[in-house]
Amino acid sequence: MFEGPLQDLIDELSRLPGVGPKSAQRIAFHLLKEDPEDVDRLRAALAAVRDGVTFCRICNNVSREDVCRICADSGRDKSTVCVVEDAKDIQVIERTGEYSGRYHVLGGALDPLANVGPKDLAIAPLLQRIGGVLPDLDGAEAPAVSEVILATDPDTEGEATASYLVRLLKDFPDLTISRLASGMPLGGDLEFVDELTLSRALTGRLKL
Numbered sequence: 366m367f368e369g370p371l372q373d374l375i376d377e378l379s380r381l382p383g384v385g386p387k388s389a390q391r392i393a394f395h396l397l398k399e400d401p402e403d404v405d406r407l408r409a410a411l412a413a414v415r416d417g418v419t420f421c422r423i424c425n426n427v428s429r430e431d432v433c434r435i436c437a438d439s440g441r442d443k444s445t446v447c448v449v450e451d452a453k454d455i456q457v458i459e460r461t462g463e464y465s466g467r468y469h470v471l472g473g474a475l476d477p478l479a480n481v482g483p484k485d486l487a488i489a490p491l492l493q494r495i496g497g498v499l500p501d502l503d504g505a506e507a508p509a510v511s512e513v514i515l516a517t518d519p520d521t522e523g524e525a526t527a528s529y530l531v532r533l534l535k536d537f538p539d540l541t542i543s544r545l546a547s548g549m550p551l552g553g554d555l556e557f558v559d560e561l562t563l564s565r566a567l568t569g570r571l572k573l
């Protein structure tokens with residue numbers, strides 16, 4: 366244990382995902398030696414991410430505005446919605462260049478062991494969106510969604526989430542539900558799937 370602010374910083378850093386106590390200590394000591402300007406820049410970036418980032422009211426993507434860039438893009442197909450766990454998954458799918466629809470960010474996956482249930486995810490807004498309840502841009506009527514692609518991670522939690530969503534989405538008789546095709550590495554995170562595999566999984570998606 367160190368004294369005062371240094372230990373506070375180490376404690377805070379240790380709470381970040383992927384940062385263990387050793388890394389936290391290393392980062393803290395590194396910051397201690399950094400130029401004040403560099404530390405100020407980091408502080409400004411931290412403040413900006415808290416105050417300057419909001420969530421798109423249509424798809425729950427991280428956004429600077431009330432509506433994210435993808436939802437605001439009239440060139441994108443509004444009838445197809447790709448459901449992902451996290452906003453970072455959008456970047457991964459965008460990189461394939463295979464997808465021109467919209468997204469819906471759940472904010473995680475069902476995980477009973479970590480106490481993450483349906484209410485902790487943006488599932489209700491997804492259903493409202495498909496049901497045409499959520500107003501689109503400028504309060505216009507929500508566009509009809511004809512296909513939902515379930516692109517949750519190919520791991521246990523992601524599969525459980527997809528199965529759960531399929532059960533709910535079956536209530537919409539005209540909706541096509543599809544899941545990313547096989548060939549995805551099992552147990553993985555969408556983030557680490559290479560572009561080619563992901564492209565193939567998207568184009569060869571399976572109707573459920």
Ligand SMILES: [Zn+2]
Pocket residue numbers: 421422423424425426432433434435436437
């Ligand atoms: Zn959006």
